[in-house]
Amino acid sequence: MAGLFLQNNVYLIKGILPKGITAGFTDRNISGRDIPRAVETIKAAGGIFFNECLYLNQVHGSDIVFVGRQTVVQEYLNASADGIVLEKPAVAGIIRTADCIPLFFAGRSSSLAGILHIGWKPAEQGIIDKLSEVLKTRGVEDFSDFVFILGPGLRKECFEVKSDFLKIEPFLPFVHLRPQKSAAQYSGHTEFSVEKGRLFFDLAGFIKVKLMQNNANPQNILDLGICSFCSNEKVFSFRKEKTEDRTVSFIIKKTAPPDNNNTA
Numbered sequence: 001m002a003g004l005f006l007q008n009n010v011y012l013i014k015g016i017l018p019k020g021i022t023a024g025f026t027d028r029n030i031s032g033r034d035i036p037r038a039v040e041t042i043k044a045a046g047g048i049f050f051n052e053c054l055y056l057n058q059v060h061g062s063d064i065v066f067v068g069r070q071t072v073v074q075e076y077l078n079a080s081a082d083g084i085v086l087e088k089p090a091v092a093g094i095i096r097t098a099d100c101i102p103l104f105f106a107g108r109s110s111s112l113a114g115i116l117h118i119g120w121k122p123a124e125q126g127i128i129d130k131l132s133e134v135l136k137t138r139g140v141e142d143f144s145d146f147v148f149i150l151g152p153g154l155r156k157e158c159f160e161v162k163s164d165f166l167k168i169e170p171f172l173p174f175v176h177l178r179p180q181k182s183a184a185q186y187s188g189h190t191e192f193s194v195e196k197g198r199l200f201f202d203l204a205g206f207i208k209v210k211l212m213q214n215n216a217n218p219q220n221i222l223d224l225g226i227c228s229f230c231s232n233e234k235v236f237s238f239r240k241e242k243t244e245d246r247t248v249s250f251i252i253k254k255t256a257p258p259d260n261n262n263t264a
């Protein structure tokens with residue numbers, strides 16, 4: 001059975017990613033403000049095993065940390081970057097969000113997995129094309145072998161933007177004009193208005209098209225469809241709450257199973 005399973009304050013994503021990959025995100029009882037507690041909670045949920053964890057100083061850019069089998073994870077703790085690619089097993093790659101979309105990914109045969117922090121700025125700066133470049137350095141030609149999952153974040157009905165989004169050309173197909181409504185109908189959505197309407201950005205739609213431009217199979221792109229604003233009882237939303245709390249998303253490659261080890 002595939003889907004989301006809430007276990008001890010962690011939503012585990014099951015039955016979607018390739019075998020040997022564990023991923024999920026924390027609920028509102030856990031915040032990215034307290035990383036040690038979040039890490040302990042993730043470990044406890046479903047008995048997930050990992051030796052190390054890597055979290056970043058997320059700067060809304062497009063840099064990605066590659067964690068090779070020999071990488072000393074400690075050296076990259078709090079590195080200024082917005083993505084993690086894991087070759088090394090038993091490392092929890094962690095991204096913190098409150099409206100931005102965490103993008104989980106894992107290869108079926110390449111043994112690489114990871115997670116990106118995608119708000120509009122990393123999207124504009126090409127973090128998905130950057131991922132493609134990082135994978136190419138590991139001999140992965142494109143995204144065709146990969147499964148992608150879009151985690152919780154602001155969806156198009158709630159992602160109101162200013163008219164300057166109309167100047168970002170790659171975003172144009174994903175910016176929608178909607179009729180002006182009363183302030184009451186947009187309670188909480190008191191952002192900006194353009195003449196005769198309001199603009200909304202479909203970040204998830206942009207991400208999916210960028211993935212497909214890099215040859216991802218549409219059948220291997222799963223959108224959990226959880227809007228952080230609308231599903232604020234599950235996850236944090238900066239736009240709704242103006243909070244410093246963050247939802248903690250993670251992905252882990254399990255260590256090789258014992259039958260791969262002839263010393264047993």
Ligand SMILES: [Zn+2]
Binds near residue numbers: 155227229231
């Ligand atoms: Zn929403």
